[in-house]
Amino acid sequence: MPSSTSFNHETVSLDGEHFSDCEFRDCRLTFAGGEAPVFRNCKIVDCEWKFEGAAEQTLAHLKAVWNAGGKAPVQALIKEITGGGR
Numbered sequence: 001m002p003s004s005t006s007f008n009h010e011t012v013s014l015d016g017e018h019f020s021d022c023e024f025r026d027c028r029l030t031f032a033g034g035e036a037p038v039f040r041n042c043k044i045v046d047c048e049w050k051f052e053g054a055a056e057q058t059l060a061h062l063k064a065v066w067n068a069g070g071k072a073p074v075q076a077l078i079k080e081i082t083g084g085g086r
Contacts, residue, residue, distance in 0.1 A: 003020040005019075005023075006025070007024045007025065009027065012028070012029050014037040020040045020041060021042065024045065029044070029048070030050040031051055
């Protein structure tokens with residue numbers, strides 16, 4: 001579990017990681033669909049998000065649902081993720 005670490009211009013794999021009081025600046029953050037990462041009191045500045053494997057496939061599925069006329073369920077999911085439904 002990285003703690004109080006500064007990541008700068010690095011590629012950081014997020015799957016299954018727990019980060020506490022870390023800063024990510026100008027990094028590539030990759031997620032492949034494993035265990036969700038945990039961020040506690042972290043700062044993320046100008047980073048690129050890269051989704052691979054199962055995570056990439058899930059996003060492709062949501063895009064296909066959206067394009068097939070399923071905007072409402074995708075929007076409901078986004079609302080749930082952002083806390084807009086509470």
